[in-house]
Amino acid sequence: MLKEWAYAGTFFLWSGAVVSHLIVGDSPDLWGVPLMFGVCAIASWALRPADRRLPHTQLRRHRPTDAGFVGARWRESCPHAVETSLRAWAVSLGLLVALYVFSVLTLPVIEPVMYERAVELGWINP
Structure with a gap:
């Protein structure tokens, strides 16, 4: 569960940096880097192996059929x-x-x- 919150925090950090740069009118060369890190964080979360996911967040093909399993x-x-x-x-x-x-x-x-x-x-x- 802690890793899920770490992913959420990373997403909020980098998306907040992008929004901050956009609000002050910075050019894409300044907000592009935080955007890239945000995309990498999302990709890391979405592509993590099935054994590192919480049971209720796994795809059906990776999820055990028994709830207690x-x-x-x-x-x-x-x-x-x-x-x-x-x-x-x-x-x-x-x-x-x-x-x-x-x-x-x-x-x-x-x-x-x-x-x-x-x-x-x-x-x-x-």
Whole structure:
């Protein structure tokens, strides 16, 4: 249940940022990034594996037929759910490492560009 609220909070955070930028009349290059993160949060919530969903939020094909058939008994009856979970963790960690390496390699190139953009927007004084 806590994860569901975390997804909701993430959605409210990023959608609020987009609305705030729109209200003050910012250009799309400023509100596009929060919009992208909001879309990623929605996609993450919608595409999460069946074993990470609450029973009443699962699709019918993934939902156990017996109402009392939840928790450990459901996991025992679905061994592929544990395999999917391990695969999901491996893919997530691999993607995280790849993004970290990408950010470390591109940081020296991006830093001057971001500095110029911050001066242009008036966020910092040269």
